[in-house]
Amino acid sequence: MLKQYPTARYILHRGGWYFLTFLVAVTINFFLPRLGASNPVDIIMGKAGSGLDTEAAREKEESYLKEFGLVQVDATGTILRGPDGKPLKSSNVSQFFNYVKMCFQGDFGTSFQKYPKKVTTIIAEAVPWTLALQLPTIMFGWIVGNVLGALAAYRRGVFDRVFFPLALLLSAVPFFAFGMLLVYVCAIKNGWLPAMGGYAGDLVPGFNFDFFKSAGYHYILPFFSIFLILAGGQAIGMRSMGIYELGTDYIKYAKWLGIKENKILLYLFRNAMLPQLTGLALSLGGMIGGALITEMIFSYPGLGMAILSAIQGQDYPMIQGCTLLVTISVLIANFTVDILIGFLDPRVKAGQMGGN
Amino acid sequence: MTKLLKNLLKSPSFIIGMGLFLLTIGGALLLPFFYHVNLGLQASSYASPNGKFLLGCDHLGRDMVSMLIEGLRSSLYVGLLTGVIATTLGTALGIYGGFKGGWMDDFVNLVTNLFLVIPSFVVLILISSSLSKGRSLTLIGLIIGLTTWTWSARAVRAQAASLKSRDHIALARINGANTFRVLTLHILPYLASYVFMIFILQVASGILSEAAISMIGLGPLDTVSLGTILNDAKNQGGFGDGMWWAFMPATVIITVLVFALYIINTSMEGVFNPRLRK
Amino acid sequence: MMGMNKFGIPLAMMGLLFITGCNKENKPAGQEETKAGGFARSKTLYLGGSQWGDPNSFNPLTDWPAWPVNDKFNIMFETLLAYNTLTGKFEPLLGTLESQSADSVVVVLNPAAKWSDGQPVTSADVKFVYELGKRFKGAATAYAIDFVSDIKVSATADKAERLTFMVNKKGRNNPLVVLDFLQAIRILPAHIFEPKLAQLKDLAEVQKLKCDSNPVVSGPYNLETYSNEKIILKRRDDYWGNAALHGGKLAGPQFIIHPIYKSNDAFAIALAQNDLDATQTYIPRIWMKKNAGVMTWYDKEPYFVPGAVPTLLINSTRYPLSDKAFRRAMAFAIDYKSIKDLAVSGYSPDIKPGAIMPFGIEAGFYNDEDAQKYGAAFNVESAKKILADAGYKSVFKADGTLDKMIDGKGKPVPTLFVKSPAGWSDWEAIVTLAVKGMRAAGIDVREGFVDAGLYWQSQPVGDFDLEMIKPAASVTPSQPWSRLAALMSSRTWAPPGEKMNENQGRFNNPKGKGYIKAVDSLLSVIPTLTDKAALTQAYRQLNILFMQEQPALPLCYLPEQFYQVNTKTWTNWASEANPYAPPNLPWAGAATKMLWELKPAK
């Protein structure tokens, strides 16, 4: 099938595996929380019910059970009851199919914690902040790190001897601890920059200069807390990739042929960059998970903050929704890079298309 | 092998890295004999460093030096636990997948991808919510190990695949050695140094992961770790109140520990892979 | 459009980042000048600590509206009466308390009270809220019908409406709780919600409305705008109470902003940096922020006015906790002073035995002689003696730490665990110290910190040995009855595994051996007593029973609400020296009147 279209076949083949991974992830994502003893309604009731007496609490509980689809209901929406008068629980399997159906409709359910807000609404509100912080930071950090790493590999010498241990040290600092240090020095001790938030307390988001100015001002510390450590890590990876490539036969041959130095540097950068692209995919895919702590340190609005409060509030639909989002973004990032590398690197393409 | 070891010992960065690492391990193991580790509540909240409490106290008035010693022990324990789990699993499955190829390889690939897409903190939340006894340090180590082995599997897999076609291995296979024999007697020894480097990196990543997990409030409930110290500093206001001793020493210890491991790794890389030599 | 905005802004922001990022400004954080479209710092009051999640709905009919429509905040929707938690007196709001008895409570509506759309506040609005439960079981105020059987309306001499709340004698027969309602249940505009109910037929449908656009309110502020990071209220200059209650003055702040930070420490930093004027969050070591302009009710320890009692609830159905002697030994073993000093930053006065507070409004019901005679105070030797007398033997290790316990029959006593939510720092510290004391006395107890979810879940079904709780934590007219009921009532007693919302330790099983009938009969008679002496006597008896039976272990006193303010932007806050309002943030009860007294700092 599709023998005459090797590129399409390659994409379909890779895509197939990713889709299978996706399906398994969705399944695990659904069943893992249900293995546990926790029941979300108990958690809501623990807080909602504290002022109520026992009977009122029971009625309220049943209405939540119905809302979250945890009990069986008849066509009119009345809760079905067993012989002892207790509501009949709906089975995990039926909940699963319901869940999958909803996922395909783009509906991740209702948040327990932010009831009655929809998980998709929460995500849609938070994602732009996370993207605005993480995407440019990661891209910028990746590019700067790789350029510096390649230079260190090619030039070696003093630059490398100073740069390399510094990059290594930077990448050894836990990035949240680094963020805390930045806040401590720049905000708490000296008050140069705001300690937290995405914009000033007296503003409401809107398309005006004040808001953007304030947002930019609040952007600086979180940006550097991610950027420096990411760039350091990337530089180390690029440096050793670069040194590895430097020892390859094709670079030696190019030198023997007397090819210009900057041309060779280009060879080196391009080929060493290919494995680094996988690192970029991982960073981009892991962006949401990474956002968690950064946003916590800086009380920055965004998806990480949303996940964090979902974790603290055991808000399973929200956690599931976010996990699904993480899953999808990791898969898409990896898939894109897989395909991209396939096009950039004839070796991979030939190998995976069943060529030579 | 002894030659490599000799070369390693000639590498100044290896000596520095190993020295730092042994210093921290020695600190974790030996300091309790010289320093009275007391995790009890002894002074007022965030007492400043003084003659009795060299690095002050935490929010509960516990001696920070004792906390750091205990935290260091926890972090090393988690690091080594995750290192052993992740390296063993990753190496075993990576070698097997890389060597066997075919559907087995595809399957290992699927599993590695799966763990790549499900963040470990999610697994941790979900599992810990189902355990009534709460999260222990060991549980956290297990979960980090079980969710990060895929990285080593990928790395080992590539190496094993490249070894497969080497003459002496092909010969062993022709001579009828079974897969297990080939893997353990012929492939593993070649990968030993590589696997050890992976182990070092896994230990470092285990230490960082534990700190990150503790930072988001999912840390161990049964002990103190460097991550919980940082989390407390943030949540209990020590950080906001500008008490450097609440978070700075823990940050420095984690950084030095991980930095030492990174140096060991790169210096080994330099010795094992002569191309990196200058 | 809103959705577009939320999506577009941060993305567009990226573009501007570098322009602004390079624009080096060395202004201290939080002191940026206010620009057009913002809210001038000098005219804005920043209050924090009530809203933690995204504001979803401002619909007062739902269970979970956002601040200030939730709890008993009265700056948008108002209650009939305002309760002064300092004096224990009712102050007028939409109405004035005229009289109270065992059968009824009478309130006169203020004829000047008006909704923001100009309609008067009438008995129809009151009846709408109190009787909604008769029409819809799912109403948030449905519980009211168990306590109030009817509201009779008559006219006063000056043509105001007089409302007589009839105590539901066939129901709970509890006039105390009716008083609680009067200062907690906000009156809603029936003329707005009735047509919606008629149109949408079902309360559940009406509950889905967000009510976030220019809602009709009676209070001094109304919703201006909100985002996931803050809620902004704007002063209503045509508020009816300005003339009727505040001598024609306007409230000081033109805007009230409730920033939504996600963690306690963020509030602490914001308060110290004057990004917040007041917060009710727990901030340790508050005295360290004095230089930053931060002030509390008392200038020194305990800084706050106590109102709640963090307590270790004991599961009386489990061995050996079912043994009264064992429970009392525990009470003797705990070093309450160390809890006060180390765990709660000294925010508690010294604790005294019993479940009634020995000061403030409750002081009149507290008897020191009883406490001396029946109560347990920290004394390790007494604890050890009680245990020994009851036949328990503690085995200590060589290093002096506890190894195990053996009971009178020579069987080992199981290790007991104290359940408490992981990460609730002050509670963690309290539990740690309580456990330390008990172990030193030879009681085999351990900390058992669990995820908040498991904690909440275990509570109603009684799945714990000991559990940290804060019983009936609000300062309301029904205290200390509500606290004693929460700790001891067997009215809804159910075996472990089934759910109970009070006395979750299942003390005093009505069907069990040794049932103490007096506890439940005292709990049911106290709310109906009007005679002060009889009431005092009843409370005294109940507190003695508490001390004798020790169904729970009160550990310290903490305020109902931490009252911490920054005086750099607004001054003239109420305090011990100037107690014109109770120690609450100016958004609930009688504390709201502070809004008219706050003055801009020079």
Add this chain to the structure above:
Amino acid sequence: MPTFEVDHLSLHYLTRFGEKIQAVSDVSFTMEQGEILGIAGESGCGKSTLVNGLMGLFIPPLYPTSGDVRVGGESLMKRTPQDIRKNVLSQKVSMIPQGAFNALNPTRKIKDIAADVIASHTGGHTSKKDIEARLRERFDLFGMDTERVLNAFPIQLTAGERQRSVIGISTLLNPQMVIADEPTSALDVTTQKVVIRMIFDLLEKGIFNTMIFITHELPLLRHVANNIAIMYAGEFVEKGTNEQVVFDPRHPYTQALMGSMLSAEPGQKSRKPVSIEGAPPSLAKVPPGCRFAARCPVARADCKTQKQELRMVAGRLVRCNYAE
């Protein structure tokens, strides 16, 4: 005047631990136009290091110790690396490496690599069209599908096509002198023949005319080279004509080498090669005497201590005091 002169050339590596490894010691020879010199030796004997030295290409950690290399009478040692790159490499001295699969940048098409070579030596003034035309013209000589090969990535070519492309690229600028380092290793016998024929084709066409051919396959060397030098532990141990070295070796090492290698001639049944016991000495610590003494079957008592110089024995140079 000789085309190529090597004068007492010694080269060393400096390790990161400051160790000096004397990879090549005191190599001298001259080559006349049209000469093909074969160099043979075990792997690790310094052949490949010598190649770098012969081109004047010193990439750390490789450094010249002493001696000189002259191409057409011009010394390479006193020139800057930039000068060497631009004016010597590919133009005067060029290199055909072994393992052509890895020698070509895997992410670059053949024509682009070739174009890079031209551009790097012409200052980039030649137009792309001219370059492509030049390539096509040259590659047409090689009997391949020129269009396909030029537009292919290395991975898309067969091993033979790759090696021929490498030879094409290396000789693109008509160098005076070509160094071929095991150009046929890792190729099957048929392809080997094609590649060898191609090299000789180019020689005949005068695209280049002097060549150093390095290999460990003596049978091959016997067919291609005029003169043969045998290297051991960084030194030439014997250098003479093809006939002399192959059929009448005088150095004990050469003798052993011939014994072990010639037995596996094509057509003959493969026997287990006779291996020489022991290993070459470490070049970090060069022994004062004969470097082969430890393995030499006829070593005498003073061999290990007595310095060995190249001397004329039976019409060729031999580095053994006792050879005759």
